[in-house]
Amino acid sequence: MDHISFPPFSRVVISGGTHGNELSGVYLVQEMQRHNVAQVGSLSISSVLNNPPAIHACRRYMDKDLNRCFTDALLSAALTDASPSELRRAHELNALLGPKGSERAVDLLCDLHNTTSNMGLCFIIDSIDLISLHIAKYVQSKMPSAPTRVIHLDVSKSEAYSVDSVAKHGFSIEVGPQPHGVLRADIYNMMKEAVDHTLEWINRFNAGASFEGGDMEVFGHEKSVDYPRDPETGQLVAAVHPELQDNDFKLLQHGDPIFMSFTGDTVNYEGEELYPFFINECAYYEKKIAFHLAKRPTVTLPPISMKKDEN
Amino acid sequence: MDHISFPPFSRVVISGGTHGNELSGVYLVQEMQRHNVAQVGSLSISSVLNNPPAIHACRRYMDKDLNRCFTDALLSAALTDASPSELRRAHELNALLGPKGSERAVDLLCDLHNTTSNMGLCFIIDSIDLISLHIAKYVQSKMPSAPTRVIHLDVSKSEAYSVDSVAKHGFSIEVGPQPHGVLRADIYNMMKEAVDHTLEWINRFNAGASFEGGDMEVFGHEKSVDYPRDPETGQLVAAVHPELQDNDFKLLQHGDPIFMSFTGDTVNYEGEELYPFFINECAYYEKKIAFHLAKRPTVTLPPISMKKDEN
Numbered sequence: 001m002d003h004i005s006f007p008p009f010s011r012v013v014i015s016g017g018t019h020g021n022e023l024s025g026v027y028l029v030q031e032m033q034r035h036n037v038a039q040v041g042s043l044s045i046s047s048v049l050n051n052p053p054a055i056h057a058c059r060r061y062m063d064k065d066l067n068r069c070f071t072d073a074l075l076s077a078a079l080t081d082a083s084p085s086e087l088r089r090a091h092e093l094n095a096l097l098g099p100k101g102s103e104r105a106v107d108l109l110c111d112l113h114n115t116t117s118n119m120g121l122c123f124i125i126d127s128i129d130l131i132s133l134h135i136a137k138y139v140q141s142k143m144p145s146a147p148t149r150v151i152h153l154d155v156s157k158s159e160a161y162s163v164d165s166v167a168k169h170g171f172s173i174e175v176g177p178q179p180h181g182v183l184r185a186d187i188y189n190m191m192k193e194a195v196d197h198t199l200e201w202i203n204r205f206n207a208g209a210s211f212e213g214g215d216m217e218v219f220g221h222e223k224s225v226d227y228p229r230d231p232e233t234g235q236l237v238a239a240v241h242p243e244l245q246d247n248d249f250k251l252l253q254h255g256d257p258i259f260m261s262f263t264g265d266t267v268n269y270e271g272e273e274l275y276p277f278f279i280n281e282c283a284y285y286e287k288k289i290a291f292h293l294a295k296r297p298t299v300t301l302p303p304i305s306m307k308k309d310e311n
Numbered sequence: 312m313d314h315i316s317f318p319p320f321s322r323v324v325i326s327g328g329t330h331g332n333e334l335s336g337v338y339l340v341q342e343m344q345r346h347n348v349a350q351v352g353s354l355s356i357s358s359v360l361n362n363p364p365a366i367h368a369c370r371r372y373m374d375k376d377l378n379r380c381f382t383d384a385l386l387s388a389a390l391t392d393a394s395p396s397e398l399r400r401a402h403e404l405n406a407l408l409g410p411k412g413s414e415r416a417v418d419l420l421c422d423l424h425n426t427t428s429n430m431g432l433c434f435i436i437d438s439i440d441l442i443s444l445h446i447a448k449y450v451q452s453k454m455p456s457a458p459t460r461v462i463h464l465d466v467s468k469s470e471a472y473s474v475d476s477v478a479k480h481g482f483s484i485e486v487g488p489q490p491h492g493v494l495r496a497d498i499y500n501m502m503k504e505a506v507d508h509t510l511e512w513i514n515r516f517n518a519g520a521s522f523e524g525g526d527m528e529v530f531g532h533e534k535s536v537d538y539p540r541d542p543e544t545g546q547l548v549a550a551v552h553p554e555l556q557d558n559d560f561k562l563l564q565h566g567d568p569i570f571m572s573f574t575g576d577t578v579n580y581e582g583e584e585l586y587p588f589f590i591n592e593c594a595y596y597e598k599k600i601a602f603h604l605a606k607r608p609t610v611t612l613p614p615i616s617m618k619k620d621e622n
Contacts (some may be wrong), residue, residue, distance in 0.1 A: 031573045060597075065451065116490040179343040179427040179490030184572045185550040235341065244326040260496045262342045282492040285369075 003093060003309040006131060008206045009107040013097055014047045016112040017289070018163050019283070020053030020054025020181040024191045025112025035098050035277070043206055045199065046135070048097070050111070050163055051089060058181050060283055061086055067111075070165050072158040075100060090163075098166035101157060111165035111193060112196055115176035116282040118246040119146035120160065121190055122174040126160040131169040133218075133301055134211050138201045139194050146190055150247060151277065151294065152220045173198075180282050219275055219294035226288040228267060237261055240280040240290055248277045259290070276309055315616040317442060319517045320418040324408055325358045325506060327423040329378050329474050330594070331365025332491040333379075335502045354517055356510065359408070361422070361474055362400060369492050371594055372397055374402025378422075381476050384470040386411060409477035412468060420478035421509055423502060426487035427593040429557040431458030432484040432501055437471040441465065442480040444529075444612055445522050447529055449512045450505050456503055460560060461529045462588065462605065484509075488557070491593050521616030530560070530605040533585055537599040539570055539578060551591040551601055559588045563604070570601070 018024025021163060031186035034049040049068050053191050063084030069075075075089060098105045108131065113124075120268040121143065133150065140148040151174075164170030165192040173194050179189040207210070224286065225264060228238040244252070252258070252269050274293035278284060327336025343358040343366040360366060362377050362480040374395030380386075385398060386405050409416045417444065424435075432454065433445040443467035444461065451459040451548060462485075468476065475481030484505050516522070550568040555563070563569070563580050585604035589595060 004473050027547065027550075027573060048414055115491050170567070177490075179488075179593055180494075181491065181596070182591060183547065183550045184556060184591070185553045186556070188573075189553075190548055236338065236494065239338075239494045242496045242500075245495060245497070262338060262499075280493055282490055285492070 003210070003303045003305065004130060005305055009043055009202050011106040012043060012045050012108045012110075012202055012298050013095065013106050013167070014045070014110050014112065014199075015049075015050050015163065016051040017052070017055040018111055019060045019065075019113065019180075020051050020056070021058050021060055022112075022114035022178075023181065023183040024114050024175060024178065024188045024301070027183055027188060028056055028112060028192055028195065029248065038076050039129060041203075041206065043202065048093075050093060051086065053085060060180070063087075065283075066090060068161045068164060070094065070100065071161050072100070074161075077293065084230050093225075094161060094166050097163075098301050099164040106167045107169060108202065109164045109170040111164045111170070111172040113172050113176055113194070114178045114180065115173045116179055117248050117278050117280060118177045119174060119248045119277060120149065120176070121194055122149050122151050122277075123197055124151045124162075126153050126155050126165055126170075127157070127306055128218075128299060129169055129171070130301065130304060132171040133216060133299065134304055135201050136293055137169070137214070137301065138211070139197045142197045142200075143190075143193055146193075147249075148194075150216065150218045152218045154220060160264045205306055206305055208308075210303060213301045213303040215298050215300050217296055219277065219298045222274055222293050222295055224289045224292050225258070227290045229260065229282070229284070236266075236285075238267060243267060244276065244291070245280060248291075250274050251274050287299065314521070314614045314616065315441060315514075316616055320354055320616050322417040323354065323356050323419045323421075323510070323513055324417050324478070325356070325421050325423065325510075326361050327358075328363070328366040329422055330371045330376075330424060330491075331367070332364050332369050333423075333425035334492065334494040335486060335489065335499045336347040338494055338499060338615065339364055339423060339503055339506065341489060342530070342532065345516050352500060352514075354474070354513065361402070361404060362397065364396060366537055371491070374398075376594075377401060379472045381411065381474055382472050383406065385412070385472075391559040393504050404590060405477050406527070408474075411477040417478045418480060419513065420475045420481040421506065422473065422475045422481070422483040423506070424483050424485045425489045425491065425498065426485055427490055427560050428589050428591060429488045430485060430559045430588060431460065431487070432460050432505055433460050433467050433588075435462045435464065435473075435483045436486055437464050437466050437476055437481075438468070439529075439616055440480055440482070441612065441615055443445060443482040444527060444610065445615055446509050446512050447482070448527055448612065450508045453508045454501075454504055457504075458560075459505075461527065463529045463531045464533075484515060516617055518621075519617055521614060524612045526609050526611050528607050529610045530588060530607055533606055535600045535606050536569070538596070538601045539572065549576075549594075551576060552577060554575075555587065555602070556591055558604075560586050561592050563587050 016029035064086040068088040070088035238261040240296040276291045279291040375397040377504035380401035543580040549572040552568040590602040
């Protein structure tokens with residue numbers, strides 16, 4: 001496969017606290033700021049806490065989920081006094097790290113998240129971005145003991161809603177299981193290691209290394225499944241079944257139990273074979289999502305290296 | 312040891328949602344209300360959701376931790392327009408279920424809680440109350456596969472701060488690990504089974520059964536340990552060490568690792584041998600508690616039965 005080259009990185013940002021109660025990223029960014037990680041050769045590495053009021057309150061968000069505010073439509077909407085604080089902050093972050101889709105945007109934004117689901121270490125990408133996939137592949141190879149997976153949301157740049165979509169290349173690193181509002185050393189260490197390897201990859205890339213291509217499994221989001229609810233009140237009438245709980249990325253087959261009702265009845269899965277993920281994530285109750293389902297196609301990556309004659 | 316007798320139970324209350332994001336109790340009480348568990352012979356069993364606004368918001372509390380509002384001092388303080396909503400609700404609940412310390416108070420209040428700590432099933436009691444201990448012993452015998460423990464806070468009736476202190480006999484059932492804001496079927500089922508056995512014990516007691524005495528281990532709260540913090544900002548500079556995390560009730564010995572700093576240093580334990588519990592509980596960050604420490608004395612229970620000639 002043809003070798004592909006990209007310009008070197010000049011501005012990279014690691015951000016955390018997009019959701020104020022996802023503490024690994026909050027503490028990791030605070031540590032970066034304490035130790036002033038900044039300039040490596042011609043590369044500037046900076047770190048940002050994305051939602052300070054929510055971090056202070058230890059809540060996901062104050063008015064509106066910040067990580068759903070970065071579509072072109074929302075970023076071009078006029079702000080008013082009645083705008084949610086997160087929409088205001090999204091416009092600020094877009095000015096600081098973007099503008100989205102422009103030449104001025106940072107080269108790479110890595111946004112740090114936690115989940116209550118048993119998902120290990122995941123890279124979440126909007127589109128098949130070769131830089132992000134090569135970084136994920138590198139981290140996978142460096143952390144063989146951590147289950148490292150890539151989730152592809154398949155949304156266009158314009159409709160991409162997450163903060164990392166404002167950068168030229170962006171992804172979120174999602175690590176779990178960790179209760180929101182809690183910091184676990186094992187989860188923190190896993191995230192720290194993934195960020196260190198990400199920065200190492202960028203430094204090696206900028207130093208002229210080339211990276212081999214190869215096949216890579218990517219989980220492609222297909223659809224979402226809600227909890228069984230009382231049709232009148234909307235209240236849950238069942239919980240995720242113990243045989244599904246904690247089994248993110250284990251192929252779900254026709255007839256497998258997925259919910260257990262409070263009266264003891266089992267609900268079985270009736271669809272095609274797919275991979276569940278974000279099973280019983282705390283923040284998704286309000287989004288009416290008990291779990292997502294994915295296909296797992298293989299993507300063939302071309303080898304890449306730095307474009308030597310930039311300028 | 313002498314046999315001790317108590318009057319039969321006439322009013323028993325199961326409550327949940329004292330902390331609005333501890334979902335097992337919220338859903339268990341909602342299920343009880345849906346199925347109208349009410350009267351068994353001369354025994355009335357009712358259920359209460361203690362903090363509806365916090366349940367609706369899926370937060371521990373709105374203004375103030377409700378489960379710290381039931382001291383005599385707070386229950387006798389005058390309410391004003393500026394009183395926190397939880398203090399107002401504490402006065403309501405005291406009128407409904409108490410008044411605390413009076414003959415009118417319900418016979419037994421069992422309040423349902425979850426923790427992010429790996430504590431299994433715990434009965435938490437303010438004082439060495441024979442009824443509560445006999446129920447805990449019965450549940451222990453009926454649920455041999457669940458780790459069932461008793462925690463004794465050792466506070467006087469007047470200073471007892473939890474909602475269950477308004478009843479003649481009261482305890483909380485604490486089940487974990489479960490992230491706050493998440494409902495896990497395994498944790499829900501463990502709580503449900505404990506409540507069912509509690510009600511079964513009460514029905515057997517009221518039917519005239521006598522219950523053997525015996526020795527019982529009780530974890531007695533000794534002290535609490537905070538996270539290492541930056542003295543200026545109060546921010547955490549370390550997380551609970553991976554070797555301590557999830558090891559609630561495992562004897563902590565001099566030299567054992569307890570914290571891991573974000574720069575990779577280990578902090579070792581330097582005190583006397585004690586049992587840690589509530590390790591890395593989400594809600595205790597703001598209370599400046601990384602874990603509690605307990606002794607584990609043995610309490611000898613006398614046999615008990617119903618007082619036959621009540622009236």
